[in-house]
Amino acid sequence: MREILDIQKQLLPDLLDIMKKRYSILHHILVSGVVGRRTLASSLDMTERVLRGEVDFLKELGLLESDAAGMRITESGRQLLEDMLPIIKIAFGLTDLEESIAKAYGLSQVIVVPGDSDTSDFTKKELGRAGAAALRKYVAKDDIIAVTGGSTMAQIANNLAISSSMKGSWFVPARGGLGESVDMQANTIASIMAKKTGGKYRLLHVPDHLGEEAYQSLIQDPQIQEVVDAVRSCRIVVHGIGDAMVMARRRKVDAETTRSLQADGALAEAFGYYFDPQGNVVHKMPTVGLRLEDLQRIEVVIGVAGGKSKGEAIASVLRHGQENVLVTDEAAALEIMKHV
Amino acid sequence: MREILDIQKQLLPDLLDIMKKRYSILHHILVSGVVGRRTLASSLDMTERVLRGEVDFLKELGLLESDAAGMRITESGRQLLEDMLPIIKIAFGLTDLEESIAKAYGLSQVIVVPGDSDTSDFTKKELGRAGAAALRKYVAKDDIIAVTGGSTMAQIANNLAISSSMKGSWFVPARGGLGESVDMQANTIASIMAKKTGGKYRLLHVPDHLGEEAYQSLIQDPQIQEVVDAVRSCRIVVHGIGDAMVMARRRKVDAETTRSLQADGALAEAFGYYFDPQGNVVHKMPTVGLRLEDLQRIEVVIGVAGGKSKGEAIASVLRHGQENVLVTDEAAALEIMKHV
């Protein structure tokens, strides 16, 4: 049942919008009894003309009837509304979730895919697909796109395809080495994405666990500097969001830092920064690349993460307030809504 | 699964057409490997421009990719096609059935609703809804519409609603008394339809089992004659189709006639005429109204009947060759296709 809607959404992206529109017209008429066109239009926030088009259409289908007193729902229409209820619940639960989250955190777009990435590989793939679609939507000609590492980002890379709009784009890692395993780190993801889309890429080879002195001389290096400049002038960032402790463990952060993270209440991690539940940055990984202050200037910040267990972490990063677009799954979205 | 498609079809009648179009484009590309726009257009029987529109759209969604060599399906696209298979089977089994029947019997439109009216009341209602929709589609201003009796016709009447296009229409019974019970007979149906749509009606009060002499004087009656003239000049006929023996029993036809019907191989019944499997008329009920020769002149003949048990009967009436539109259900449609 849910799959069929999801498949249709792939083939007709605005199917649900149309269904929702027509459903709410019918529903409104049902609860109003008899109602006039203009009244209905203002109450549904539509122009009179476009409502009229829909009404004529629904009348054609025999779901609606009208006489001089106004419009009324027919028996077929009432029956249809009843039959639609379960579909509406499923279909618009998600869009409602999307809208609620977007409103609560001031995002320009939220995409929620059905399922739970924690328990379903299919959902994880869906998340990647949706993330790739979001990136494709926002990218413009010759953009610089900064990306992070992680399994979700790898899924996005998987779902990118050659595309003329990304041909001139540059993919760069948002920040230098963060201690991830090689196939999940930002450098790898950036190069895969570039290969998949036909774009170009530059990498940031910053070894982990560098001494302060070596580090300072490294970031003076003109080649490194060039990439860092590119990163900071990017127009789009796509990044994953992780649970702070999980990330710390995966990156083999030393015991002292871990304790300090716990003491500071670190909950979430994104591009090497650790956030507490209120969205404050409590720690950052020692490497080069994107800084927090760069985010304000960056036009499109796309966060992609899912799974019930990550919901709270996502919420805390959203609370930090630099995101524009969120791609997540249903389970995480429900968790996010618990923390508004 | 099937219900959801059916509900959507009510709210977006051309949903399936669009899905079919996009599916066949993707499918064609999948089997072709790489293929050019013009080649594909001619092979799918589309103009190049409209195909291009679809292709651009599918490319936008990442289901398709193209380079100078031609168009190729992406992994997401291939996956989608795979996921779609069950939906396609269900959705286009019916449209394929519709097209096959229309072609086999030279009908201008066939509508197949899912299910079996014999076993499901829901399907019976659907049949009524579809029949009403078909009538609504073909009716024009101030038409004369001749209707017959029967439970299916009663369902159609149930699903008609007030409509400006039928306000000036006349509903008349196709033929006089045919021995049906009062709530199923053509007179009743015609008056219900008129009341439901806001149209007008004339009735044919011809008592059953009339002596020859009384009969002759009755049909000379100016008032009766007037209605009969109206019936014969109608532009639309909507009629049910029944099993010959079932109808004979229901109408309490005398034993001798029943034997004669059996001897002549009567299989089907429609508006008082009995048909053998080859579509020949082998008997007619003694009453006034529509004659077979009138059918040729009538612009729209709509037959509505469903249920697996009626499939063969429907096929024999279709074979008679005067139908334009058939509304039936899946079970009957499958039976009909066995008798081409």
Added chain:
DNA sequence: AGACCTGGGACACAAAACGTCCATCAATAG
């Protein structure tokens, strides 16, 4: 009885779809 609201017709204007042609590029056959 009168104010109000209804659906439906009309029309100009904007936007999308479409048919058609062409430039440019890649692959392949000769």
Added chain:
DNA sequence: CTATTGATGGACGTTTTGTGTCCCAGGTCT
């Protein structure tokens, strides 16, 4: 190595569709 074929993508004028805005005649409710 070159010519040819068939590919995509851009461009542009035309047609169709969708939309905003009025208005009117006729019911309806107060």
